[in-house]
Amino acid sequence: MLTHEDVLTTLNSALGAGAEFAEVFAEDVQRTGVSLDDGRIESISSSRDRGVGIRVIDSDAIGFAHSSDLSGPGLVSTATSAADAAKASGANQKQRSSKDLSLTEVDVKVAPVEIRPEEIGKQQKVELLQAAEQAARSIDPSITQVSAGYNDRRRNVLIANSDGVYARDDQTKTMFSISCVATGDTGLQTGRETVGISGGFELFDRVNVEELAQQAAHRALTKLEARPAPSGSLPVVIGPGSGGVLFHEACGHGLEADLVRKGASAFAGRIGEQVASPLVTLIDDGTMSGEWGQFGVDDEGNLPARNVLIENGILVDYMWDAIRARKEGRPSSGNGRRQSYRHLPMVRMTNTYLAAGDSSPADIISSVDHGVYVARLGGGQVNTASGDFVFGMVEAYMIEDGKISTPLRDGQLVGNGPKVLQQIEAVGNDFEMGPPGTCGKDGQGVPVGDGVPTLKVAELTIGGTAS
Amino acid sequence: MTPEKLLEIANGVVQSAASNEQIEVACSHGRSTSVKAYDGEVESMTSAESMGLGVRVLIDGKQGFASAGSLDPDVVADTFAQARSNAAFSEPDEHVGIAEPDGVDAVDIDLWSDEVDATSSETKVQMALDIEKRVRTGHDKIVGVRTASYGDSTASFALASTSGIAASTRASSAGVSVQALAQHGESTQTGFGYDSARKLSDLSLDDVVTDAISRSVDLLGAKKPDSAKVDLVLEPRMVATVYGLIASTLSGDRILKGRSPFVGRVGQKVASEHISLIDDPTDHRSLAADSHDGEGLACRRNPLITDGVLNGYLHDSYTGRRSGEGSTGSAVRGVRGLPSPGVQALAVAPGSGSLAELIGDVELGLYVFNLAGLHSGVNPVSGDFSVGVEGRMVRDGELAEPVAECTIGSTLQRLLLDVSAVGGEVTYLASGVTAPPVVISGISLAGA
Numbered sequence: 076m077l078t079h080e081d082v083l084t085t086l087n088s089a090l091g092a093g094a095e096f097a098e099v100f101a102e103d104v105q106r107t108g109v110s111l112d113d114g115r116i117e118s119i120s121s122s123r124d125r126g127v128g129i130r131v132i133d134s135d136a137i138g139f140a141h142s143s144d145l146s147g148p149g150l151v152s153t154a155t156s157a158a159d160a161a162k163a164s165g166a167n168q169k170q171r172s173s174k175d176l177s178l179t180e181v182d183v184k185v186a187p188v189e190i191r192p193e194e195i196g197k198q199q200k201v202e203l204l205q206a207a208e209q210a211a212r213s214i215d216p217s218i219t220q221v222s223a224g225y226n227d228r229r230r231n232v233l234i235a236n237s238d239g240v241y242a243r244d245d246q247t248k249t250m251f252s253i254s255c256v257a258t259g260d261t262g263l264q265t266g267r268e269t270v271g272i273s274g275g276f277e278l279f280d281r282v283n284v285e286e287l288a289q290q291a292a293h294r295a296l297t298k299l300e301a302r303p304a305p306s307g308s309l310p311v312v313i314g315p316g317s318g319g320v321l322f323h324e325a326c327g328h329g330l331e332a333d334l335v336r337k338g339a340s341a342f343a344g345r346i347g348e349q350v351a352s353p354l355v356t357l358i359d360d361g362t363m364s365g366e367w368g369q370f371g372v373d374d375e376g377n378l379p380a381r382n383v384l385i386e387n388g389i390l391v392d393y394m395w396d397a398i399r400a401r402k403e404g405r406p407s408s409g410n411g412r413r414q415s416y417r418h419l420p421m422v423r424m425t426n427t428y429l430a431a432g433d434s435s436p437a438d439i440i441s442s443v444d445h446g447v448y449v450a451r452l453g454g455g456q457v458n459t460a461s462g463d464f465v466f467g468m469v470e471a472y473m474i475e476d477g478k479i480s481t482p483l484r485d486g487q488l489v490g491n492g493p494k495v496l497q498q499i500e501a502v503g504n505d506f507e508m509g510p511p512g513t514c515g516k517d518g519q520g521v522p523v524g525d526g527v528p529t530l531k532v533a534e535l536t537i538g539g540t541a542s
Numbered sequence: 543m544t545p546e547k548l549l550e551i552a553n554g555v556v557q558s559a560a561s562n563e564q565i566e567v568a569c570s571h572g573r574s575t576s577v578k579a580y581d582g583e584v585e586s587m588t589s590a591e592s593m594g595l596g597v598r599v600l601i602d603g604k605q606g607f608a609s610a611g612s613l614d615p616d617v618v619a620d621t622f623a624q625a626r627s628n629a630a631f632s633e634p635d636e637h638v639g640i641a642e643p644d645g646v647d648a649v650d651i652d653l654w655s656d657e658v659d660a661t662s663s664e665t666k667v668q669m670a671l672d673i674e675k676r677v678r679t680g681h682d683k684i685v686g687v688r689t690a691s692y693g694d695s696t697a698s699f700a701l702a703s704t705s706g707i708a709a710s711t712r713a714s715s716a717g718v719s720v721q722a723l724a725q726h727g728e729s730t731q732t733g734f735g736y737d738s739a740r741k742l743s744d745l746s747l748d749d750v751v752t753d754a755i756s757r758s759v760d761l762l763g764a765k766k767p768d769s770a771k772v773d774l775v776l777e778p779r780m781v782a783t784v785y786g787l788i789a790s791t792l793s794g795d796r797i798l799k800g801r802s803p804f805v806g807r808v809g810q811k812v813a814s815e816h817i818s819l820i821d822d823p824t825d826h827r828s829l830a831a832d833s834h835d836g837e838g839l840a841c842r843r844n845p846l847i848t849d850g851v852l853n854g855y856l857h858d859s860y861t862g863r864r865s866g867e868g869s870t871g872s873a874v875r876g877v878r879g880l881p882s883p884g885v886q887a888l889a890v891a892p893g894s895g896s897l898a899e900l901i902g903d904v905e906l907g908l909y910v911f912n913l914a915g916l917h918s919g920v921n922p923v924s925g926d927f928s929v930g931v932e933g934r935m936v937r938d939g940e941l942a943e944p945v946a947e948c949t950i951g952s953t954l955q956r957l958l959l960d961v962s963a964v965g966g967e968v969t970y971l972a973s974g975v976t977a978p979p980v981v982i983s984g985i986s987l988a989g990a
Binding site: 112113115116118119120121122123124125126135136137138139140141142143144156157159160161163164165197198201219220256258262263264265304306307308337338339341417419453454455456458460461463464465466467469484485486487489490491517536537538539 | 577580583584585586587588590591592593605606607608609610611612617620621624625627628629631632633635663664685686688689723729730731732766769798799800801803878880914915917918919921923924925926928929930932946947948949950951986988989990
């Protein structure tokens, strides 16, 4: 992408008269996408995006500039813009003696890719979607609409900074999704399945897209029989896998050091305190092989790690990026991420999960007289300052007398993160990671993973449409 | 780069089309500045230049697309080659194709002001600092500002195709946004204020400050309410959110694929007679106004619902051909994506009465500050609607206690049919939507 020479010249231009810190983040992303909808391959698209983002930090002021121009003069011009921006935002520009920069390559473990997606012909990707569509439609004539998508992405990054860090990573992600609409007397219902790995086309040696398509179709058909979800507060059992999004939203964001510092977190100033039921151990781990939030190096040149956030209910640590860590005089936890070279990095989650407990899932369900079993949670949203959250139930059932009964139509789960953590009454021994996700924060989306075992919350508010 | 220069690049690709190919090329070039302030100081300043290219190729009814973030000649050539290769693996569809000029004249709308480029960095930095300080020190319950920012951009766009379309334009914009943190006892709440305009001097900074402060302070002490049937009072920002969602289900794409609760309902009553929805990008007062759509056709005024009756759907050239209804000039796209039919500049027509008068007529209601979980809680296929809500109860015509940790449940269909009042004053929102306040009766509020 950039030569060693280019990197040094750019860093020196960015440091200018003597800023504290300068960083070059270069990125080259290639994507392929195929989409099938309404019975035909609707589009095949490719994209290429490469450019550089340059960050200059001086006296707490950050100047940032980005451009798609990777030529020598282009890099210097972008570096100068970043230095000027730092100046305009109040950098002191103290005269510092310029030092000779020397860069040391970080030992990055680039994730292995068994089958490079770009070496697979487009025809094979097209056929994958066609096979999935036929499998879904063959289940039942009530399946009236099917859409499916295939996407792969290869992202090469180079990060270098004036502290001497020089790191490169080659990140490949491959994903498949299918969505079915079933039509019945009660209207239209949808069912969806998504799979993805940090890896290549070997994804399809591990999952059978036809089986996945049939599962999506079954989910849509099941919901045709569903009745509206009830309204009010009830005990809730959340099934393994997709419930991880609850912990991502309900407490993960509140454990991001930038939000903690701005007082926008319900967990600020609570390290060492019992913030959750003793059954809760929450971990964020960017090293999990193959998982959607995995990477070899974060977008600031720091290695990912397995970070225990909450252990047996006690708050152990927050997640950190380089800037926050620098201010507190501690190492980054490898959570500095950005959507692209056009964005400044900030504290982000990677793969966030609730560790497995001891209970059997069957015992957890049978402990509930009247409540709701959520087999699939959908997307959610949280107000990190108050801890209030909302999640969609994508697949849910009533629990009556300890048994899973009637399927429910879509509804929302509402609660408060810190309260829910205290109200976790059982954690199962059946841990699973959920489907691949995209986490949004301040307008930037990054790939993340999450997971949970079966768990029971004493009480959550269900916002159904039953009258 | 000027719009003319971009059009030259686009035309360069179009001219190299083979005789059996249809080609459409869109490109953009822009510059942007943004400043973030925190606790009296500048947190960051960003200055950026960006480019975009999207090439659509059709060969024998098969479509391929490729995009890039650069306009370098080698990248342009490679993107064109990728789009051609992608077309080869696609499946044919008789209706797919680029837009054909349809004789509708484009309105003349000026989206540009020199002011954005002419304003110094220092002034822009000062705006971010000022707005942060005004909110932080504006009320004794405000304990901080989570984010305060100023941002602007200037951009040029061009689109050319083998059907003879050649359109280009340039636009400028500036905006500020601020999120306040209010605290009282155990309760912490946030409130968001923002504005956007074509030039800095049109920004309503006082309103942004007031919004951020009152939306956070007025929610302090919010508790979970008892479940009840309530009248929902939506102020313009919330009207834009709710009716924007509903209007999106009227896109020709959703309709033709059967993914909308409004399939086959044209000419029928789908809403209360108080409701008229218009998608009108030709109204220059809307920030979403534009002369051309994403395929280079003239934008036009499209009535969607008039006095409760559904008029029709929004089409781009593909869904226009497939439905036989023709394009409504509603192709929406980023340069780097394929066009699809969508809402451009939604307007909800005004009724009568002020917001205070609307609230005064409500016996038991909920005045909504925020809706949460819209991407998971709204099913645009079935119309099921269940979202988290924060706001203040309305009791006997007066705003009462703040509430949170609750949801409202309904369907998109009922949110149209059960409208009992529409206010008389419209607001031109930063999102480009034009909306008055609206009251919807008989909504289930789920709490304790």
